[in-house]
Amino acid sequence: MDTPPPPTAPTEPTEADVAAFKQQLGRPPRGLRTIAHRCPCGLPDVVETAPRLPDGTPFPTLYYLTCPRAASAIGTLEANGVMREMSERLARDPELADAYRAAHEDYLKRRDEIEELTGFPSAGGMPERVKCLHVLVAHSLAAGPGVNPLGDEALAMLPEWWAKGPCADLCATAEGEGK
Template sequence: MVAVGARCVCGRPLAVVTRPKLDDGTPFPTSCYLTSPEAVKAVSHIEAEGVMAQYGQMLAEDVQLKAAYERAHEMYLAFRHALAERLGDDETYIEGISAGGMPVRVKCLHALLAQTLVMGSGVNPIGDLTLDRISKEFDPRVCRCSLKPVTTQDDQPEYNEESEA
């Protein structure tokens, strides 16, 4: 890990920035890595619902969305390249490879959401759509780190503060 790229309002990491090459020399193209357990869980829920296929279809049908997704890919590459140069890392082995299936498909919403959290909304349209879609379960502006989920009668999560007994 190089830095915390996005934090919860309480200060805990939501996403981190990682080196293009790990200390042991292993290539690691995922420069923006989602670390928040709440975010990981929320994204896993919508991935299980088949949202990636829906987003892939949207990319195939919407020229503007596809162009914005390609720009997100280029931004990811530029971000990692600048990081590699600053750290003295060699990234030629992953040149042109970003994350999450960019620029042609949707493969990992966790990586795409991490890019949105690290680089901001408006950079990755699929990351933005993902954040909107999971907003009831995860919102970076709402701290749920100290909240304990409980299930209601209709199986919808609610959050109550953990008691400090």
């Protein structure tokens, strides 16, 4: 990717955002708090979820990637061994490990400001390993560059997933709901 998408300010979800989410993931949102980042096409690509789902179940994943095109591209990175390579670098590079630990602490701080989930991990394998690039990229998009070094790296490896236009057709969604 030449340039990662710019950070966007979190916004309250609109009905159109919820419709896009449903189309992106094939289900309604659970625990949706805000749209944490918008794709350059304007649709949500990262949502912030509550630390507990409405039924009380703990949900430690604060930032959730919703764009299926971005998720697919990240899946390709994972299949190509990027997580393993990053985890190996963490074990050899103390500066990278310190920066990744700071990302973990940032994630926990942001989640704990909403509700503390004592004893629950942050996400994505932080701070010990890389377990899920989707979470790391979502954190980078929501928090902005420089907060999660491995999320930033993975983000820089992605193609411009928005280049083909929106991943959800809100006109089709509105027509389908009106029937």
